[in-house]
Structures are given as C-alpha cells and as structure tokens.
Amino acid sequence: MRSLRYVGKHPNVVLLETCKTLKQIKQIHTQMLINGLFTDLKMLGQFVSAVALKQPEYIDYSIQVLEQCERPPLAVLNSLMRAHYKIAKPCKSFYFYSRIVKSSHNLKPDNYTFTFLIRTCAQLFVEETSMAVYGSVIKYGFDVDPHVRSSLISMFAELGLLGFSKKIFLEIFEPDSVTSTAMVSASAKSGDLVSARELFDRMPDRDLATWNAMMAGYVQWGQAREALDLFYLMQSEGVKVNEASMVSVLSACAQFGALDQGRWAHNYIEKLRLRVDVTLGSALVDMYAKCGDMDKAMEVFWSLKEKNVYTWTSAMGGLAVNGFGNECLELFARMKHAGVEPNEVTFVSLLIGCRVVGLVEEGQRYFESMSNVYGLQPSIEHYGCMVALYSSAGRLDEAISFINSMPIKPHVDAWGALLNACKIYKNKKLGKLAFKKIVELEGGARGTYLNFMRTGRGEVSQVTEVWDCSTTEANGEVHKFFIGDKSNPRQAEIKKKMEEISQRLKLAGYVANTISVLFDIEEEEKENATCVPVKNLRVCSDCHHVTKMISEIFDREIIVRNTNSSYHFTNGECSCNGYW
DNA sequence: TTAGGGTTAG
Numbered sequence: 001m002r003s004l005r006y007v008g009k010h011p012n013v014v015l016l017e018t019c020k021t022l023k024q025i026k027q028i029h030t031q032m033l034i035n036g037l038f039t040d041l042k043m044l045g046q047f048v049s050a051v052a053l054k055q056p057e058y059i060d061y062s063i064q065v066l067e068q069c070e071r072p073p074l075a076v077l078n079s080l081m082r083a084h085y086k087i088a089k090p091c092k093s094f095y096f097y098s099r100i101v102k103s104s105h106n107l108k109p110d111n112y113t114f115t116f117l118i119r120t121c122a123q124l125f126v127e128e129t130s131m132a133v134y135g136s137v138i139k140y141g142f143d144v145d146p147h148v149r150s151s152l153i154s155m156f157a158e159l160g161l162l163g164f165s166k167k168i169f170l171e172i173f174e175p176d177s178v179t180s181t182a183m184v185s186a187s188a189k190s191g192d193l194v195s196a197r198e199l200f201d202r203m204p205d206r207d208l209a210t211w212n213a214m215m216a217g218y219v220q221w222g223q224a225r226e227a228l229d230l231f232y233l234m235q236s237e238g239v240k241v242n243e244a245s246m247v248s249v250l251s252a253c254a255q256f257g258a259l260d261q262g263r264w265a266h267n268y269i270e271k272l273r274l275r276v277d278v279t280l281g282s283a284l285v286d287m288y289a290k291c292g293d294m295d296k297a298m299e300v301f302w303s304l305k306e307k308n309v310y311t312w313t314s315a316m317g318g319l320a321v322n323g324f325g326n327e328c329l330e331l332f333a334r335m336k337h338a339g340v341e342p343n344e345v346t347f348v349s350l351l352i353g354c355r356v357v358g359l360v361e362e363g364q365r366y367f368e369s370m371s372n373v374y375g376l377q378p379s380i381e382h383y384g385c386m387v388a389l390y391s392s393a394g395r396l397d398e399a400i401s402f403i404n405s406m407p408i409k410p411h412v413d414a415w416g417a418l419l420n421a422c423k424i425y426k427n428k429k430l431g432k433l434a435f436k437k438i439v440e441l442e443g444g445a446r447g448t449y450l451n452f453m454r455t456g457r458g459e460v461s462q463v464t465e466v467w468d469c470s471t472t473e474a475n476g477e478v479h480k481f482f483i484g485d486k487s488n489p490r491q492a493e494i495k496k497k498m499e500e501i502s503q504r505l506k507l508a509g510y511v512a513n514t515i516s517v518l519f520d521i522e523e524e525e526k527e528n529a530t531c532v533p534v535k536n537l538r539v540c541s542d543c544h545h546v547t548k549m550i551s552e553i554f555d556r557e558i559i560v561r562n563t564n565s566s567y568h569f570t571n572g573e574c575s576c577n578g579y580w
Numbered sequence: 581t582t583a584g585g586g587t588t589a590g
Binding site for chain 1: 581582583584585586587588589590
C-alpha cells in the first residue's frame with residue numbers, strides 16, 4: 001500500500017494560516033495531536049513556523065508547542081528568529097540564536113540563521129553588535145553567501161555605513177546579481193540615487209527586484225519623474241511588472257497629482273489581474289486621495305477586505321486635506337471600532353482634519369489623547385499641526401502661547417502656519433515675530449513663507465532664491481513649471497492662454513495683489529505669476545482668490561494641491577470654507 | 581515549513 005505523502009504543506013497547516021482566533025489554532029493543534037501527526041518532527045516544525053510567521057499575535061502559543069519538542073530542528077528556530085524580528089522583538093530573536101549555538105544536539109547556524117540574525121541587528125541599530133555579528137558571519141564562512149551578503153549590505157546602509165559595504169562587496173570581488181541588487185537597493189534607500197543608478201545600469205542581469213528597488217528609491221526621495229521614466233523603460237524592455245512595481249508607480253502618480261496616469265495604473269493593475277492586497281490597496285487609496293478624487297479613494301477604500309493602519313491613515317489624510325474634516329474624524333472612530341491601532345501619522349491626519357473644519361477643542365483632545373490614551377509621543381509635526389489649528393481658527397494668542405509652552409523648539413512650519421494666519425487675521429505684531437523666527441531658522445534659504453511678508457520689496461530682496469514650482473497634468477503628461485521659467489516647448493500657447501485668463505480676470509474686476517508675491521521678477525511678470533494655479537508652496541491669498549474667480553469664469557473645477565492641503569474650486573467657491 | 585523588491589504625514 002502506498003503511504004500518504006503530501007507535496008508541500010500539510011492541509012492542516014494550510015488551514016492554520018487562515019485562522020483568525022487562538023481558539024481555531026488550538027482546535028487544529030488538538031486535531032493534529034489526536035491524529036498522531038506530531039510524531040513527525042517535520043510536521044511539528046510546520047505547525048510552529050506557520051503560527052509564528054502567519055499569525056504573529058499568537059507567536060507565544062507556537063513557542064509553547066515548540067517547548068514540547070526536545071530537539072527542535074534548525075529551520076524552526078530560524079523561523080522563530082525571523083518571526084520575532086518581523087514583530088520588532090529583536091531581543092527574542094537573539095534568544096533563539098543563542099538556542100541554536102548553545103544547543104545540546106550540535107546545531108550549527110546556517111545561511112538562513114545569519115540572514116535573520118543580521119536583520120535582527122539592523123533593527124537593534126547598535127553598530128558594535130552589528131560588527132560583532134559580521135565577525136561571526138566571517139568566522140562561520142557565510143560572508144560569501146549572496147543572501148547573507150545582501151542582508152549585511154542593507155544593515156550597513158541602515159547604520160549609515162554604505163561606503164563600508166561598497167568597499168567590501170564591490171571592490172574586492174565581482175558582485176553577483178543578488179549582491180548587486182542589494183547594493184542598488186541600499187544606495188537608493190540611503191538617497192545615493194546616482195550610484196544606485198550607475199550600478200543598476202551596469203548590471204547585466206537585472207531582475208524584477210532590481211527594477212523595483214531602483215524605482216522605489218526614486219519614489220522615496222521624491223523623484224517621481226525618474227520613477228515613472230524607469231517604469232516606461234521597464235515597459236519598453238518588456239519586463240513583467242508585479243504588485244511592488246505598481247505600488248511605486250502609484251506613489252509616483254500621487255506625488256505628482258497625476259490623476260490620469262494614476263487611473264491608467266489602476267486599470268493596468270486590473271488588466272494584469274494583480275492581487276490588490278492591503279499594501280497595493282493603500283497605495284491606490286493614497287493616489288486617488290492625493291490627486292483629489294476622494295470619491296474614488298473612498299470607493300477603493302471600502303472595497304478592500306483588509307485594511308491596516310496605512311490604509312486608514314491614507315484615507316483619513318485624504319479626507320482631511322481635501323476639506324472633509326468631519327468625515328476624517330468619523331473615519332477615525334470607525335478605525336478604532338475596527339480594532340486598528342492608530343500611529344503617529346494617523347494623528348497628523350486627524351489634526352489636519354480638525355483644522356480644516358475649525359474643530360479646535362476636538363483637536364486639543366486628540367492631541368492630548370496621543371500620550372494619555374495611545375502611548376504615542378507627539379513629535380514636532382504634531383506640535384506644528386496644533387499651531388496651525390489655533391492659527392487657522394484665528395486664535396492667534398493661543399497659537400503663540402502654545403508655541404511658548406512647547407517642549408521642543410518649534411520648526412519653521414509652525415511659525416509659517418502662524419505667519420500665514422497673521423496675514424489673514426491682520427496681526428502685524430505677531431506676524432513680524434513669526435517672520436523673524438523663520439528667517440532665523442532658515443536664513444531665508446528655502447524662502448517658503450516669504451510670500452506672506454507684507455512689508456514690501458526692500459526686506460525680501462536680501463533673500464536670494466525663492467523657489468516655487470508647480471506641476472500640472474494634461475492628457476496624461478506631467479508638466480513642471482518654475483516661476484519665470486519659459487522652457488516649456490508650448491510656451492507660446494501657454495502664454496496666450498494665460499493672457500486670455502488675465503484679460504477675463506480683469507474684465508471680472510480682478511486686480512493682482514502683487515504685494516504677496518515677492519519673487520525676483522519684473523512687475524509685469526509678477527502679475528502673470530499670480531495666475532499659475534498649482535503650487536508647491538502654501539497657497540497665498542491671491543492665488544486662492546484668483547482661482548476661485550477662474551473656476552467661475554471658465555466654469556471649471558480646479559483642484560489645487562500644495563504641501564499640506566488640497567483645494568477644490570467650483571463656481572467661484574473653495575472647499576476650504578475659509579480655513580486655509 | 582525559513583532568504584531580495586513595496587504603501588501612509590511633513
């Protein structure tokens with residue numbers, strides 16, 4: 001009689017991976033015990049690994065089961081190391097490493113062990129420990145293993161030792177493809193995009209992971225154009241993309257506010273029948289939200305079976321910056337109800353949500369709940385949000401006393417929010433103070449908030465480069481414009497259209513408020529400059545006003561997005577209801 | 581049964 005053999009996982013183990021509760025896991029455990037399956041050490045190993053890796057919240061139960069085993073196999077101990085660094089418990093991971101090296105039945109760490117040990121070290125973030133582990137790797141002879149090497153490279157990069165990796169792994173041996181990919185990824189993550197790309201271009205056998213690492217690097221460092229160009233290159237070279245590639249593509253579209261390209265990417269995902277898991281789903285929600293299509297963002301959001309803190313936070317952030325503050329707060333309540341723990345970013349979204357509808361007291365309560373209820377430490381961003389919250393609501397005195405009571409030094413954005421409010425609420429004295437602080441902090445180098453200065457040209461002329469950039473998408477193509485920039489090939493047509501807009505604005509009674517646009521350009525040019533509708537800086541009052549008018553005159557919906565808000569202009573009104 | 585590449589704010 002032929003004995004029953006399973007190819008791959010035992011059906012019970014497959015079932016185990018879909019368990020939602022500890023009770024279900026225990027049931028399967030009991031069943032496997034009754035069926036005598038655990039006499040096979042391999043089966044016990046499968047059980048422990050499956051629970052630890054797929055159901056990390058019940059990892060302790062898997063350890064209990066492991067303890068019943070006198071001689072746990074190496075693979076299981078390795079899996080437990082991996083499971084623990086995955087749930088950010090590096091010390092436990094070290095513990096299982098010690099179980100391996102001190103085992104009474106002569107276990108020897110293998111290449112898997114070191115891969116996981118190195119990842120554990122990266123999490124601990126202690127250079128001495130990392131170097132000690134590197135020593136062990138060499139001692140055991142695993143420094144030649146591509147996977148171990150690749151983990152070492154990313155660990156060194158995280159420690160800020162990218163150059164060390166380059167010396168060891170690029171200069172001495174000809175790197176294999178796994179090592180090269182790791183180096184591309186590590187360089188890209190560290191922001192060294194130029195050398196990442198050089199290495200990438202030199203690689204004879206780039207696989208999908210290499211392309212994805214390069215693209216992700218561009219996205220992470222805000223180079224959406226390069227990321228999309230790389231994606232087009234991928235397409236033209238016939239490289240088959242996967243979910244991770246599309247996450248980066250969507251993120252690039254989100255950075256650009258490129259709705260048409262984002263929609264195309266969504267269709268493409270469906271066409272390829274890629275699996276829209278929680279990560280890809282969150283990226284979709286974020287893309288639609290950042291491109292201002294909140295209806296579609298929420299449609300995707302509700303269609304997702306699994307939602308994690310990223311998904312909820314993206315949707316909340318989208319609602320908040322698009323002016324739906326109450327909906328943002330409501331979503332937060334639902335998130336808690338769903339049992340998803342908020343993180344620091346969630347509170348940024350929530351506080352922006354409070355600001356856009358002027359809910360100061362609610363904002364205060366949420367801010368306090370961060371440490372009191374959720375054990376989260378408010379960061380400079382949260383303090384900045386609070387200043388913006390008081391400022392937008394016109395409660396300037398509270399804003400300044402909040403700034404004065406802050407335990408951390410306020411950063412330029414906090415003063416910027418206050419300065420903006422001072423302009424709207426015409427508080428010259430506080431405005432001057434805020435401006436002074438900004439110049440102190442930045443020396444005017446970034447020039448971000450200088451367009452809010454009201455005192456005329458003299459003071460601002462000391463400020464050298466005012467940097468302002470706008471992007472806009474037309475027919476699936478993204479265009480970038482800088483102030484005073486005439487390099488666009490269709491400049492003549494653009495100029496003509498701008499003139500038409502100017503003319504019609506003038507007919508409608510518009511007079512450019514050039515005082516708030518203090519760039520190093522001629523007076524006539526200034527008037528034109530105020531008409532550019534999409535800005536990366538905070539939308540100034542003139543832009544706000546003029547965009548309202550354009551939306552009415554040309555009967556167009558206009559979505560303007562900048563670093564911290566989106567504005568929807570229709571029929572001469574703006575979605576911000578005055579809170580901007 | 582275990583290894584590389586992925587998302588959120590400012």
